[in-house]
Amino acid sequence: MSGYTLQALYADDDHLMKAVRETRDQDHHISEVYTPFPVHGLDKAAGIKETRMAITAFLYGLVGFGIAVWMMNFMMIEDWPRNIGGKPSFTFFQNMPAFVPIMFELTVFFAAHLMVITFYMRSKIWPFKQAENPDPRTTDDHFVMEVETDKENIQDVAEFLHSTGAKEVDLKR
Amino acid sequence: MSHYEAPVRKPLVTGDKVYKDVTEDIVRPIEGRANKTWWIVFSIALVAFLWGLGCIIYTVSTGIGTWGLNNTIEWAWDITNFVWWVGIGHAGTLISAVLLLFRQRWRMAINRSAEAMTIFAVVQAGLFPIIHMGRPWLAYWVLPIPNQFGSLWVNFNSPLLWDVFAISTYLSVSLVFWYTGLLPDFAMIRDRAKKPFQKHIYSILSFGWSGKMKDWQRFEEVSLVLAGLATPLVLSVHTIVSFDFATSVVPGWHSTIFPPYFVAGAIFSGFAMVQTLLIIMRKVSNLENYITVNHIELMNKVILVTGGIVGVAYITEFFIAWYTGSPYENYTYLSFGAATGPYWWAFWALILCNMLVPLTLWVKKYRRNIIWTFIVSIIINIGMWFERFDIIVLDLSKGRTPSSWAMFSPTFVDVGIFVGTLGFFFVLFLLYARSFPVIAQAEVKSILKLSGDKYKKMREEHGDDVQMYNLPEQRPLPDFKGMVEELEQKNEEVRDEKGELIESLLLKIGDASNDNADDLKRLSGVGPALEKKLNQIGVYKYQQISKMSDKEFTILNRLIDAFPKSKSRFWSGEANILNQI
Numbered sequence: 001m002s003g004y005t006l007q008a009l010y011a012d013d014d015h016l017m018k019a020v021r022e023t024r025d026q027d028h029h030i031s032e033v034y035t036p037f038p039v040h041g042l043d044k045a046a047g048i049k050e051t052r053m054a055i056t057a058f059l060y061g062l063v064g065f066g067i068a069v070w071m072m073n074f075m076m077i078e079d080w081p082r083n084i085g086g087k088p089s090f091t092f093f094q095n096m097p098a099f100v101p102i103m104f105e106l107t108v109f110f111a112a113h114l115m116v117i118t119f120y121m122r123s124k125i126w127p128f129k130q131a132e133n134p135d136p137r138t139t140d141d142h143f144v145m146e147v148e149t150d151k152e153n154i155q156d157v158a159e160f161l162h163s164t165g166a167k168e169v170d171l172k173r
Numbered sequence: 174m175s176h177y178e179a180p181v182r183k184p185l186v187t188g189d190k191v192y193k194d195v196t197e198d199i200v201r202p203i204e205g206r207a208n209k210t211w212w213i214v215f216s217i218a219l220v221a222f223l224w225g226l227g228c229i230i231y232t233v234s235t236g237i238g239t240w241g242l243n244n245t246i247e248w249a250w251d252i253t254n255f256v257w258w259v260g261i262g263h264a265g266t267l268i269s270a271v272l273l274l275f276r277q278r279w280r281m282a283i284n285r286s287a288e289a290m291t292i293f294a295v296v297q298a299g300l301f302p303i304i305h306m307g308r309p310w311l312a313y314w315v316l317p318i319p320n321q322f323g324s325l326w327v328n329f330n331s332p333l334l335w336d337v338f339a340i341s342t343y344l345s346v347s348l349v350f351w352y353t354g355l356l357p358d359f360a361m362i363r364d365r366a367k368k369p370f371q372k373h374i375y376s377i378l379s380f381g382w383s384g385k386m387k388d389w390q391r392f393e394e395v396s397l398v399l400a401g402l403a404t405p406l407v408l409s410v411h412t413i414v415s416f417d418f419a420t421s422v423v424p425g426w427h428s429t430i431f432p433p434y435f436v437a438g439a440i441f442s443g444f445a446m447v448q449t450l451l452i453i454m455r456k457v458s459n460l461e462n463y464i465t466v467n468h469i470e471l472m473n474k475v476i477l478v479t480g481g482i483v484g485v486a487y488i489t490e491f492f493i494a495w496y497t498g499s500p501y502e503n504y505t506y507l508s509f510g511a512a513t514g515p516y517w518w519a520f521w522a523l524i525l526c527n528m529l530v531p532l533t534l535w536v537k538k539y540r541r542n543i544i545w546t547f548i549v550s551i552i553i554n555i556g557m558w559f560e561r562f563d564i565i566v567l568d569l570s571k572g573r574t575p576s577s578w579a580m581f582s583p584t585f586v587d588v589g590i591f592v593g594t595l596g597f598f599f600v601l602f603l604l605y606a607r608s609f610p611v612i613a614q615a616e617v618k619s620i621l622k623l624s625g626d627k628y629k630k631m632r633e634e635h636g637d638d639v640q641m642y643n644l645p646e647q648r649p650l651p652d653f654k655g656m657v658e659e660l661e662q663k664n665e666e667v668r669d670e671k672g673e674l675i676e677s678l679l680l681k682i683g684d685a686s687n688d689n690a691d692d693l694k695r696l697s698g699v700g701p702a703l704e705k706k707l708n709q710i711g712v713y714k715y716q717q718i719s720k721m722s723d724k725e726f727t728i729l730n731r732l733i734d735a736f737p738k739s740k741s742r743f744w745s746g747e748a749n750i751l752n753q754i
Contacts, residue, residue: 004657012642014622033386036192036361037615043390051387053394057402075317075326084330101335101413108406109342112399116349119395120380123388125356129381136364138384139357141192141618151661154653167645171656 004154005031007134008145008166013039016143019164020045023147028157032146034138057115064110068103134172146172176622177637184626185279188462191627192618199614200362202458207607210457218599225593228586229304237307239586245579246569250587251305252417253561254594257442258298259340259414260435260557263407264443265291266347267475269354270403273396278624279471281616282463285358286454287447288351289609293601294446295344297594302336304590332416339413343406350399353392356382358610411439418564425494425505425568430486437482441527442557444476448550452543454606463612466541473540476553480531483560487528504571506563515580516567523563526556671732675710678728682717691715696747698740706733718748 010016017039023030030046043050073092076082076099081089088094120126138144145166149157154171161169190198207215232239242249265287272280303309314320315337317327327334359379366372382388415435418426448469455464487507494508503510511520530552533539540546566581605611622628622641631639690713693704710732712718721729721744730736 006653011645014640015642015644034384035386035389036384037357037618038389038393040619042386046386048387048390051391051394053391054398057398071317072329076329080325082328084328087330089330095330098330101332101409101416102329102338104405104409105335105338105342108346108402109338112346112402113349115395115398116353119353119391123385123391125380125382125388127377127380131360131363131376131379131381131383132385133360133364133383139361139364139382140196151654151657154657158650158653162647162650165644166647168648169650171651171653 004149004151005172006147006149006154006158006161007170007172008147008161008164009135009137009168009170010143010145010165011141011167013037013143015165016145017042017045019145019161019166022164023145023161026160028160029148030145031148034133034135034144034146036139036141036143039143053115053119056118057111060114060118061107061111063114064107065103067110068099068106071106072099072102134170142167176628176641177632178623178629180629180633182624183465183467184629185282185465185467185624186463186617186621187465187626189627190462190621190625192621195614195618195621196361196365198460198462199358199610199612200365202607202611203362203609211603211607215600215603218596218603221592221596222600223593223596225590225596228589228593229300232304232586232590233307233309237305239584241581241583241587243579243581245572245577246566246581248565248569249562249581250583250591251301253558253565254591255298255301256414256561257558258294258301258594258598260411260439260442260561261446261554262291262294262298262343262347262443263411263436263439264447265289265294266343266350266403266407267440267443268447269350270400270407273400274404278620279468281613281620282460282465282468283447283451283472283612284616285351285354285609285613286451286605286611287443288347288354289602289605289611290446290450291347291443292344292351293598293605294443295340295347296601297598299340299344300594301590332413332420335413336417339410343410346399346403346406350396350403353395353399354613354616355609356380357384357392357615358613360384361614362610408436411436423568423572424499424501425507425564428490430489434483434486437479437486438557438560441476441479441483442553444472444479445550445553445557448472448476448546449554450602452547452550454611458606458611460612463617466543469543469546470537470540473534473546476531476549477534480527480534480553484528487524501573504567506567510571511563511567514571516563516570519559519563519567522559523556526552527560530556674728674732678725679711681725682712682720684711685713685717687713689714691751693718695751697743698737703733703737715748715752719745719752721745721748 008019010019013035016033016035020030020033020042024045024047033042033046035042076089076095077092083089087098133139134144134146135142145161147157147161158169186195188194240250265284268280268287269284272284303312306312315327315334319326356379359375360382363372363375363379366375412432412435415431419428419431421427451464452469455461490505490507494502494505502508504514505511506520506523511517514520530549533545534549539549570580571578628641631641687708690708693699693707693712693715694701696718699707707713707729710729723742726738726741726744729741730738
C-alpha cells in the first residue's frame with residue numbers, strides 16, 4: 001500500500017519533453033506517458049528499451065520462406081510431379097525459378113501478419129479491450145506523464161511536477 | 174528536439190492550425206450529417222452497383238456466353254478491368270510505404286485515403302477472375318489443397334496461380350497496414366464521441382488504444398517494417414500480373430519490359446485515381462488546409478515521372494515491333510498495323526490519353542491548376558483502361574493464324590459488370606469518407622510544428638529555437654498527503670470489516686493450517702489463483718468447506734473478487750465426498 005502514482009497533464013509536446021527530462025534528472029520514476037501522437041525522442045528521454053518488433057518480423061519471414069519451400073517441394077516434386085509444358089520438374093532446383101514468386105509472397109505474408117499480431121498481443125490491444133488512457137484529452141491534444149512515488153514524498157513530488165509547469169496534477173486511483 | 178524544416182519548403186498544413194484544430198477538422202465530416210449531394214452521389218453509385226450485381230447474377234446463372242468473348246478473343250473486358258483495378262490500387266501502397274521509406278512528409282495528408290482506395294480497388298479487381306471462372310463456387314480450387322481424385326495439387330508453374338498468392342497477400346497486408354494506422358484515430362473519435370452507440374462502435378474499432386509510450390514506439394517500428402515489406406510487395410504484384418502475359422508466346426505479350434512498365438503504369442493510373450478522389454474530397458470535407466495545392470502539384474510530379482516511363486516503354490515497343498521485321502509484330506498493340514487497322518481508335522485513345530495530355534503537366538501553371546489536374550486525372554484513368562484493353566484485345570485479335578482473326582464487341586453484360594464495380598467502389602469510398610478519419614491525424618499532428626504555417630512563421634520571426642508553446646494556466650495543487658491518508662484510512666476500515674467477516678466464517682467452519690492442506694483445486698471452478706485466495710482467508714481443508722452453507726458462500730463472495738458463486742453451491746457436496754476418499 002506504499003506506492004502511489006501521480007499524473008501530470010501537459011498541453012504541449014515540447015513542454016512534455018522538457019518535463020520528462022527534468023523528472024528523470026531528479027531521479028523520479030516515470031511509469032507511463034500517454035500521448036495523442038508519436039512524440040519523437042520520447043522513448044529515449046523516458047529511458048525505455050528499444051522494441052524488438054523488427055527482429056520478430058525477420059524470424060516470421062524465415063518461417064514463411066521455409067513453409068513456401070517445403071510446400072512447393074512436397075506438392076510439385078515429391079507427391080505428384082507433373083510435366084507442364086516441358087518445364088523441368090525432376091528436382092527442386094530445376095523447378096525452383098518458377099517457385100520464386102510464391103516464396104517471396106509467403107515470406108511477406110507471414111512476416112507482416114505475424115508481426116502485427118505480435119504487436120497487438122504485446123501491447124494488449126484487441127477488439128472489446130477497454131482503453132486505459134486516464135483522460136480522454138490524451139487522444140486529442142493533451143499529454144499525461146505518470147510518476148511513481150510513495151506516501152512520504154508524495155507532496156514533494158507533486159510540487160516538483162507543478163513546478164515543471166503541469167496544467168493539472170492528479171492522484172491515480 | 175528542435176522542429177526545423179528549411180524555410181524554402183512550403184508548409185504542408187496551412188491556416189494557422191494548432192493540435193486541437195486538426196482534431197476538429199478531421200472529425201467534422203464524421204460527427205456532422207451527410208448533405209444532399211452526398212446522398213445523391215451515393216444513390217447513383219448504389220444503383221450502378223446493383224445493376225452490376227444483376228449482370229453478375231445473369232452471367233453466373235446463364236454462363237460466360239453472355240459476354241462478348243469469342244474463340245479468338247477469350248480474354249477481354251474482364252481481364253482488362255482486373256488489371257485496371259489492380260493497377261489503381263498500387264498508388265495507395267506507394268504513397269504509404271515507398272514515400273514513408275523516403276521520408277516524404279507530404280504523404281501524411283493523403284496516405285489514409287489512398288490506402289482506402291487501394292483496398293477498395295483490389296476488392297473490385299479480385300471479383301473479375303472469380304466471375305470469369307464461370308463457377309465461382311469452385312473458386313477454392315485455386316488454393317493449394319488436394320483434389321478429390323487423389324493428391325493432384327495446383328500448378329505452381331503458372332503465373333495465374335502466382336497471381337492468387339500475390340493479390341491475396343497484397344490485399345491482406347494492405348488491410349492490416351491501413352487498420353493499424355487507424356487505431357489511434359479511432360481512439361481519438363472514441364474519446365470525444367457523445368452518443369453512446371457511436372462511442373461503443375469506435376471503442377471496439379480502436380482496440381482499446383491508449384497511446385502509451387511503449388505502444389507508440391512499437392507502432393512506429395511496425396509501420397516502418399510494414400512499409401519495408403509492402404514496397405517490394407507492391408512491385409511484385411504488378412510484376413506478377415504482367416507475367417500473366419509476358420510468360421506466354423502471343424506476339425505483343427511475350428515481352429521482357431512488361432514487369433517494370435506495368436509497375437510504372439500502375440502507379441501512373443493509381444495516382445490519377447487518387448487525384449480524382451482527393452480533389453473532390455478536399456472540397457466536400459473542407460480539407461483544403463491539409464491537402465493543399467502543393468500536395469496536388471507533388472502528385473502531378475509523380476504522374477509525370479511514371480507517365481514518362483510508360484511513354485518510353487510505348488516508344489520502345491513500337492520501335493522493336495518495327496525493327497524486328499517480323500510480320501507478326503506488325504499487328505501488336507503498339508505497331509503501325511495497330512495504328513491504321515480496325516482498332517485504330519483504341520490505339521490513338523491510348524496515345525492521346527497516356528502520352529500527350531499528361532505532357533501539359535510539365536508546365537507549372539497547369540500542374541497547380543486544380544480543375545485541369547482533375548480533367549487530366551480522368552483522362553489518364555480512361556487512357557490506362559485503354560492500355561490494358563489494347564494489350565489484351567488488339568494482340569489477341571490478330572494472332573499468328575490470319576484465318577482466326579476476329580473482332581471483339583462487348584455485350585451489355587460486359588459493360589454492366591464494369592459499371593457495377595465502379596458503383597461498388599464509390600459506395601465503399603463514400604461510406605468510408607463519412608465514417609473513417611480520412612486523414613491520419615496522429616501523423617499530421619506529429620509534423621504540425623515542423624511544417625505547419627503557424628509554426629513556420631513563428632520560427633521565421635523569432636529564430637529557430639523559439640519556444641513554440643505558451644505555459645498553461647496551472648490548476649492549484651490539492652493536498653495529496655491528506656488525500657492519501659484519507660484513502661489509507663478507508664482501506665483500513667475495509668480491512669477491519671473483512672477481518673470481522675473472516676473471524677465469523679472461521680468460527681463456523683473451524684480453523685485449519687497449511688500443514689496438511691487439501692488440494693482445493695479439485696473443487697469445481699477452483700484454480701490455483703482462487704485456491705491461494707481461499708488459503709489466505711484460512712480455508713485449507715475439505716472438512717471446512719463441507720461445513721459451509723449459503724451464508725458462508727455469501728461471505729466468501731464479499732471477500733474474494735470474481736468469486737464463482739454459481740459453482741460454489743456444489744462445493745459442500747463435493748468436499749463431503751472428497752473428504753471420505
